[in-house]
Amino acid sequence: MNKTLLIADLHLAENTPALNQLFSGSLKQWQGNIDALYILGDFFDVWVGDDDDSAFARGIKETLRTFTQHTPIYWAHGNRDFLVGSAFAAETGVKIITSPHKVTLYGKDYVLTHGDELCTDDLAYQQFRQQSRNPLWQMFVLSKPLEERRLLAGQIRQMSETRKSEDGKSEISDATENGIQNLMQTFADNDILPTLIHGHTHRPMVHQHRLGDKNFARYVIQDWENGCGGYLRIDEHGVSAHQLVL
Numbered sequence: 001m002n003k004t005l006l007i008a009d010l011h012l013a014e015n016t017p018a019l020n021q022l023f024s025g026s027l028k029q030w031q032g033n034i035d036a037l038y039i040l041g042d043f044f045d046v047w048v049g050d051d052d053d054s055a056f057a058r059g060i061k062e063t064l065r066t067f068t069q070h071t072p073i074y075w076a077h078g079n080r081d082f083l084v085g086s087a088f089a090a091e092t093g094v095k096i097i098t099s100p101h102k103v104t105l106y107g108k109d110y111v112l113t114h115g116d117e118l119c120t121d122d123l124a125y126q127q128f129r130q131q132s133r134n135p136l137w138q139m140f141v142l143s144k145p146l147e148e149r150r151l152l153a154g155q156i157r158q159m160s161e162t163r164k165s166e167d168g169k170s171e172i173s174d175a176t177e178n179g180i181q182n183l184m185q186t187f188a189d190n191d192i193l194p195t196l197i198h199g200h201t202h203r204p205m206v207h208q209h210r211l212g213d214k215n216f217a218r219y220v221i222q223d224w225e226n227g228c229g230g231y232l233r234i235d236e237h238g239v240s241a242h243q244l245v246l
Contacts, residue, residue: 047080196217
């Protein structure tokens with residue numbers, strides 16, 4: 001095998017049947033044929049709590065559980081599914097990781113994160129992000145009835161959509177150099193800076209950066225929409241981008 005795959009920003013929901021099919025079909029191909037799968041946030045378009053009893057939630061849990069019996073999945077929270085918790089992990093077998101997450105794969109170091117903390121120009125969102133990651137705030141939200149949480153999730157999703165420009169991407173929703181530098185400063189003592197990998201911005205690309213006298217690469221994972229998506233593959237040769245189509 002000797003390869004690990006990374007995906008992000010699938011935004012799966014009951015009303016995304018094509019993407020749901022693309023995901024389940026991809027898992028069948030990957031199961032037992034890769035070393036691990038990393039899901040770096042916004043797997044769901046919205047997640048209202050591990051007690052979600054909808055047919056969609058039950059189906060996704062079963063799909064993940066079948067896969068993790070053969071191949072590990074590492075899961076990082078995004079800005080749409082930050083309420084995924086320990087019960088979901090226990091039911092599906094996924095292993096929740098904190099962001100940023102440093103990992104060594106095939107002799108090279110990588111820093112993995114969803115990427116929303118890098119968008120430092122969006123001050124309103126950063127305030128919400130800080131609030132939504134607060135365990136007390138999450139406990140308060142999860143104490144509400146399921147239907148009330150679904151309404152709240154819809155309001156948050158609508159707020160996010162209205163902040164986008166006509167092309168679907170607002171300027172302040174992109175990663176900033178300041179945000180990138182602040183995150184990578186944590187690893188400045190390394191002889192060689194790790195490669196940074198994230199999603200969230202919906203701007204798949206490879207960027208080159210410099211921190212002090214050291215260079216590092218930043219890969220943005222392709223988001224999933226309109227029946228197609230993408231993933232990054234890491235092996236002994238490094239990182240490569242690949243597309244998926246129904």
